[in-house]
Amino acid sequence: MTSTIGLLHPGSMGSAFGAQLRARGHIVLWCPDGRSDTTRRRAERAGLEAAALPELVSRSDVLLSLCPPAAAEETAGQVAELGVSEAGTIYVDANAVSPSRVVNIADRLAPTPVIDAAVVGSPPVGGKSPTLYLSGAVEQADRIAELFAGTDVRTHILGDSIGKASALKLAYSSYQKVSRVLAAVAYGAADTYGVADELLVIAAKRTRSYLVETDYIPKTAARAWRWGPELEDAAALLADAGLPDSLMHAVAATLARWDGNRDDQLDIAEALEALRLERDPDNPS
The missing domain is CATH 1.20.120 (Four Helix Bundle (Hemerythrin (Met), subunit A))
Structure with a gap:
């Protein structure tokens, strides 16, 4: 089943994850506003579809935040201000932030479900296979794991408590x-x-x-x-x-x-x- 993933924002890790999802047939959106030429080239090579942030948020089944840790809460705040209109949309915070910060992000985005995620390993290019650790509600975590089935991104679910992956x-x-x-x-x-x-x-x-x-x-x-x-x-x-x-x-x-x-x-x-x-x-x- 094809899903639409909104990628926030495609750096070297994010664009590689986006390319893996595209190879599985999923639609991957990204927002070019304010991004560098380097980021634009990465997104183009990965086959990502450009969209303004409001469109990205409204169209996405999954919002995947892979950005510098300092920007994690600001990014979540931008999404919260726009509002997630689609029922069932999942927000995945895959940034290297503390458990308390990811709890703050989940509180800010409520009632949108948030999965706490963490990437360990190098970007999935050239045969490298990082692991995406997931913690949060089991149903949503399983859904995220299924997105990456058959890709070079391995997934491992840690449990239903937000904060475990970040810790x-x-x-x-x-x-x-x-x-x-x-x-x-x-x-x-x-x-x-x-x-x-x-x-x-x-x-x-x-x-x-x-x-x-x-x-x-x-x-x-x-x-x-x-x-x-x-x-x-x-x-x-x-x-x-x-x-x-x-x-x-x-x-x-x-x-x-x-x-x-x-x-x-x-x-x-x-x-x-x-x-x-x-x-x-x-x-x-």
């Missing part, structure tokens, strides 16, 4: 993106002192991601009292090399939350509980 995305990207920044500053420091090649030799000995080694979380807690001061010295190294040192200071401050757990034999749950910041009930912010 998974940000939990993963917080590690992936910050680790890449850390790699850049670490390499920069080694390069400054002429030991970059040796650093790469050491790094090449490890091929597994620390993220899967959850058993190491309690060990980190027990060693935090030693690691914190070491990272403060690492911050000094970076500063001497003219590189940003704020990340090292931030990690040292995080480790300081485990200062009371020196050499403790904690399990993972206990280590995470010790890491969490206690909130003042009179000042929850």
Whole structure:
């Protein structure tokens, strides 16, 4: 069954998703107003149909928001102001935003159903197959999954609670993106002192991601009292090399939350509980 999807707005990821949907025979609309020539060329290559925003909203069975995270709420607000006229239209927020923000988006668009979505992986071009994680009402989530059946976009439904997909995305990207920044500053420091090649030799000995080694979380807690001061010295190294040192200071401050757990034999749950910041009930912010 052919559906009409309104794509908000086709960047490199959005246009690739649009091309996948077009290949399945669906109609994919996009709004060219205020968009760059680069975006226009992407949309044309993907076979997307241009439409003014009011027309896009009124014609679409599904509104798929894939835009920069900072614009997610503004984009949803524009749709809310126009009003979704078609009964059964689903709004899919597939942006890297916090669970609280996607809840705000759902509240703003009510009664239009909102599916919380998150893309993990590269755009679906050249044989790449990202996963689109979905959370929200089961019937609507199933409908979105069906749209991508037979495409290079895999889907995985996490449950019926809005916020799960966004939480998974940000939990993963917080590690992936910050680790890449850390790699850049670490390499920069080694390069400054002429030991970059040796650093790469050491790094090449490890091929597994620390993220899967959850058993190491309690060990980190027990060693935090030693690691914190070491990272403060690492911050000094970076500063001497003219590189940003704020990340090292931030990690040292995080480790300081485990200062009371020196050499403790904690399990993972206990280590995470010790890491969490206690909130003042009179000042929850």
